[in-house]
Amino acid sequence: MSTTLQHLVNQPYRHGFVTEIETEVVPKGLSEDVIRLISEKKGEPEWLLEFRLSAYRHWLTMEDPSWAKVSHPPIDFQEIIYFAQPKPKPQLASMDEVDPELRRTFEKLGVPLHEQKIMAGVAVDVIFDSVSVTTTYKAKLAEEGIVFCSLSEAVKAHPELVKQYLGSVVPPSDNFYAALNSAVFTEGSFCFIPKGVKCPMDLSTYFRINTEGSGQFERTLIIAEEGAQVSYLEGCTAPQFDTNQLHAAVVELVALDHADIKYSTVQNWYAGDEKGVGGIYNFVTKRGLCRGVNSKISWTQVETGSAITWKYPSCILLGDHSVGEFYSVALTNHLQQADTGTKMVHVGKHTRSTIVSKGISAGKSANSYRGLVKIGPRAVGARNYSQCDSMLIGDLCSANTYPTVEVQNEQAVVEHEASTSKIGEDQMFLFASRGIGQEDAVSMIINGFCRDVFMHLPLEFAVEATKLLGLKLEGSVG
Amino acid sequence: MKLLDVKGLKASVDGVSILKGVDLSIDRGEVHAIMGLNGSGKSTLSKVLAGHPAYTVTGGEVWFEGRNLFELAPEERARAGLFLAFQYPVEVPGVSNSAFLRLAYNTLQASKGGEELDPLEFDDLVREKIKVVEMDPAFLDRSVNEGFSGGEKKRNEILQMALLEPKLAILDETDSGLDIDALRIVANGVNSLRSKENAIVMVTHYQRLLNYIVPDYVHVMHGGRIVKTGDKGLALELEERGYDWVRAAA
Numbered sequence: 001m002s003t004t005l006q007h008l009v010n011q012p013y014r015h016g017f018v019t020e021i022e023t024e025v026v027p028k029g030l031s032e033d034v035i036r037l038i039s040e041k042k043g044e045p046e047w048l049l050e051f052r053l054s055a056y057r058h059w060l061t062m063e064d065p066s067w068a069k070v071s072h073p074p075i076d077f078q079e080i081i082y083f084a085q086p087k088p089k090p091q092l093a094s095m096d097e098v099d100p101e102l103r104r105t106f107e108k109l110g111v112p113l114h115e116q117k118i119m120a121g122v123a124v125d126v127i128f129d130s131v132s133v134t135t136t137y138k139a140k141l142a143e144e145g146i147v148f149c150s151l152s153e154a155v156k157a158h159p160e161l162v163k164q165y166l167g168s169v170v171p172p173s174d175n176f177y178a179a180l181n182s183a184v185f186t187e188g189s190f191c192f193i194p195k196g197v198k199c200p201m202d203l204s205t206y207f208r209i210n211t212e213g214s215g216q217f218e219r220t221l222i223i224a225e226e227g228a229q230v231s232y233l234e235g236c237t238a239p240q241f242d243t244n245q246l247h248a249a250v251v252e253l254v255a256l257d258h259a260d261i262k263y264s265t266v267q268n269w270y271a272g273d274e275k276g277v278g279g280i281y282n283f284v285t286k287r288g289l290c291r292g293v294n295s296k297i298s299w300t301q302v303e304t305g306s307a308i309t310w311k312y313p314s315c316i317l318l319g320d321h322s323v324g325e326f327y328s329v330a331l332t333n334h335l336q337q338a339d340t341g342t343k344m345v346h347v348g349k350h351t352r353s354t355i356v357s358k359g360i361s362a363g364k365s366a367n368s369y370r371g372l373v374k375i376g377p378r379a380v381g382a383r384n385y386s387q388c389d390s391m392l393i394g395d396l397c398s399a400n401t402y403p404t405v406e407v408q409n410e411q412a413v414v415e416h417e418a419s420t421s422k423i424g425e426d427q428m429f430l431f432a433s434r435g436i437g438q439e440d441a442v443s444m445i446i447n448g449f450c451r452d453v454f455m456h457l458p459l460e461f462a463v464e465a466t467k468l469l470g471l472k473l474e475g476s477v478g
Numbered sequence: 479m480k481l482l483d484v485k486g487l488k489a490s491v492d493g494v495s496i497l498k499g500v501d502l503s504i505d506r507g508e509v510h511a512i513m514g515l516n517g518s519g520k521s522t523l524s525k526v527l528a529g530h531p532a533y534t535v536t537g538g539e540v541w542f543e544g545r546n547l548f549e550l551a552p553e554e555r556a557r558a559g560l561f562l563a564f565q566y567p568v569e570v571p572g573v574s575n576s577a578f579l580r581l582a583y584n585t586l587q588a589s590k591g592g593e594e595l596d597p598l599e600f601d602d603l604v605r606e607k608i609k610v611v612e613m614d615p616a617f618l619d620r621s622v623n624e625g626f627s628g629g630e631k632k633r634n635e636i637l638q639m640a641l642l643e644p645k646l647a648i649l650d651e652t653d654s655g656l657d658i659d660a661l662r663i664v665a666n667g668v669n670s671l672r673s674k675e676n677a678i679v680m681v682t683h684y685q686r687l688l689n690y691i692v693p694d695y696v697h698v699m700h701g702g703r704i705v706k707t708g709d710k711g712l713a714l715e716l717e718e719r720g721y722d723w724v725r726a727a728a
Contacts, residue, residue: 430567440581
């Protein structure tokens with residue numbers, strides 16, 4: 001690889017600023033007392049405190065997973081701040097009450113809380129560190145009976161719904177990080193689409209980790225009742241710190257009969273610098289339950305950030321004729337490590353799933369796809385199609401694929417395709433010899449590679465993802 | 479001023495010297511054939527002129543319309559009117575042929591202050607140009623060269639030439655791997671693009687291409703140099719007598 005290809009990947013992290021706002025933090029470290037304190041600060045009911053404590057007690061018995069193809073120094077869970085919230089009053093009724101400094105941060109991030117979002121048709125629930133700052137367009141959504149608010153608000157306003165569904169897809173004992181999240185989650189989004197309602201706009205949450213040394217443990221819960229439809233967008237950034245921050249989120253989706261949930265993520269957490277210093281450890285559990293017949297859950301993710309990504313958005317296809325989809329682009333550069341993929345668990349009859357995974361590795365990064373397709377004994381007529389493609393940029397990165405298929409039913413069809421390619425000198429030279437500059441060439445090659453995934457993103461996200469990949473790869477090709 | 483003037487060009491790849499002093503002069507309106515055995519340096523000469531990064535120029539100079547070619551990056555050479563039709567066109571999965579062709583066309587237009595075309599306008603243009611190589615328009619919607627046969631790839635190269643209208647087109651073994659029908663189509667395409675304003679260099683092993691695209695000059699390369707130059711009769715003589723007598727004379 002000539003030096004020119006190596007130049008195209010590197011652009012300083014654009015979201016690396018810290019907002020100077022007084023923050024109220026609970027002392028670092030984890031204990032039952034800290035959990036009680038978090039629960040008390042949030043004014044939670046007793047059942048939720050019990051949920052947390054039982055998760056914590058279970059977590060104490062568990063071990064940090066070691067099967068992923070990632071390596072990092074042991075995490076000292078007593079060094080983490082589990083709760084941080086901006087000091088100005090956390091209860092904000094209108095946008096005018098939002099701290100101006102905070103508003104400027106969102107403007108820098110390009111998350112305007114103003115009218116343009118209405119024009120874009122996006123309702124935003126913004127998580128800043130651990131407190132949901134404001135939820136826009138709640139009223140408009142409320143007309144349709146849609147609940148879209150922070151999880152803590154939902155605990156107060158709709159306790160029966162939260163109690164019914166929280167932990168129903170990802171039980172607190174599911175895995176090490178899910179247990180940790182269940183014990184200490186501080187904020188997140190809640191979304192409920194009642195029977196027969198088609199959500200009139202895309203719902204969006206923008207996550208950002210601000211306080212140095214703080215973990216972010218948000219928890220998102222989306223429920224689509226019979227025949228309901230919703231498209232949910234999640235964007236993530238974090239400022240630049242030299243220390244590693246832990247982000248251990250849980251996302252649970254529940255789709256009842258004929259419901260349709262589309263969940264799209266563009267993740268651009270700080271990835272650390274080119275020497276691998278700093279960056280987010282993104283250890284996330286995302287799972288959707290297609291509970292009803294003919295229900296559908298579709299995950300689309302563009303993962304470009306984080307020092308380490310450990311994430312497997314999955315679908316449990318319980319209802320007959322339910323459909324699960326996973327479309328993923330994971331890009332790693334420098335010393336980033338990504339171990340990501342999906343699980344499709346076919347339980348019901350005639351369930352179908354599609355997996356399209358595109359891994360792009362540059363620099364000295366390691367990028368792995370890990371997937372499980374499981375077809376149970378009752379899943380007559382189940383079908384899965386998987387496609388895993390890897391692209392390498394340069395000679396120092398690696399791509400790995402770990403597909404697992406378990407079929408317990410003879411009347412199922414499972415297909416798997418995989419490929420590995422390289423942005424080579426010859427491809428770049430083809431573009432150059434037709435007069436096309438390097439950046440345009442890389443952008444076109446990468447977007448071509450990711451086309452099968454980008455076509456599933458909402459339009460504005462697809463545009464953002466395209467730009468983001470271009471920025472992330474600046475300097476690495478050439 | 480010559481269109482292309484190559485003086486004492488030396489180049490190497492991976493430290494191995496391949497071109498050892500090439501002299502070549504080309505005027506507008508001319509068609510040149512460069513022949514020679516494998517390893518004589520023909521393809522290296524094409525790639526060095528187009529600026530392939532794997533090759534290092536170690537001596538000599540090349541002037542393109544009076545500009546020092548080696549001061550131009552590969553994409554600038556292309557925008558200046560130099561075109562290389564590849565011997566082995568690469569595939570670009572997921573990138574539609576029409577999007578690629580349009581980007582190339584518009585980049586060139588932008589560089590010379592011409593009019594860039596939107597997808598619909600470009601579609602009209604490309605559907606006209608594609609007739610030159612008798613290609614099915616369905617190839618426009620497919621990924622660049624992906625799953626194309628050898629002949630289809632070569633036709634696609636000539637389609638690019640037709641769109642970009644270069645001043646100097648270098649066809650690197652465009653005839654290799656073509657059956658006789660495809661050879662005829664490609665040759666007809668190239669002939670239809672010949673004009674007084676442009677020049678064509680064909681790099682080839684075989685005489686048969688030259689039956690279709692008749693050259694004004696035939697050069698024989700051997701050991702990294704042009705050792706003999708003649709007219710089309712030289713190609714016929716090579717076909718009959720082989721290369722040994724030229725090598726012996728060199």
